[in-house]
Amino acid sequence: MTIIEPHIHMFSRTTDDYRAMYEAGIRVVVEPSFWLGASRRHAGSFFDYYPLILDFERERARRSGIDHYACVSVNPKEADDLGLAREVLAGIRPYLQHERCVAIGEIGFNRITRNEEEVFREQLALAQELNMLVLIHSPHDTPEVSKRKGVERTIAILREMGIDPERTILDHNTEQTMDLARDSGCWAGLTVYPYSKLNPRRVVDILRRWGTEHTLVNSSADWGVSDPLTLPKVAGYMRDQGFEQEEIERLLFDNPRSFYGQEPRFRPQYDLPFIDPATYQR
Ligand SMILES: [Zn+2]
Known part of the structure; x- marks a missing residue:
């Protein structure tokens, strides 16, 4: 089956990963902007990262038969430095x-600070514009931060600013926040991790x-x-648990296509050829 991966940071993955993803049926990926492991100190470092x-x-993915799109932002983990974020x-x-x-x-909250909220609002205003x-x-969730509180605050801001929930993903939900996500009318993201956090069994529940x-x-x-092979594994787990193929495809293909398809620039190609690495140069 053909899979669209709606949130993955391929910048930090290898070309072998692209190959394995292709072999497992992943044909389209969306890569949001993220924290690189150390916070950037200069606006130029962001402007060098976005390309x-x-x-x-996009090019690295294309050679592995995968159509790659991106999302651009100041990510929540670097949004507390208000001066830099505004620059x-x-x-x-x-x-x-x-x-x-x-x-x-x-975009959104990391530690739910005033500065993060300011940068969140400014980026939502950009999205509207x-x-x-x-x-x-x-x-x-950490000892200092409550995910549920963060989601409640997020939804309050979306409503106040009149952001269209149909055009918004609220990501990284758990059992503790799904009711809020559903009430909000936003698309609900579920991030599956191999260990500790949301595993396939919890996602299926x-x-x-x-x-x-x-x-x-x-x-x-x-x-x-x-x-990076989480989604093909979720598909297999769902099959084992008795989900119909149609429902699995709705989740892993139709839904991401419907959401991102609202953006005219999202025109996924599912039939890009896999290019033998021996035939191209670095
Ligand atoms: Zn992410």
């Missing part, structure tokens, strides 16, 4: 308007309770403990 996910990864936002428009950019994201789809990160409609499953794979 890597908009152009370089980046002042120059971000050309990257948001790039032919391969399909949404603004990920440029008529863009929005991908929202929800904070991870959530899907049984909340259904597959308006739901997007993703790996969010990056350089951390994560797996």
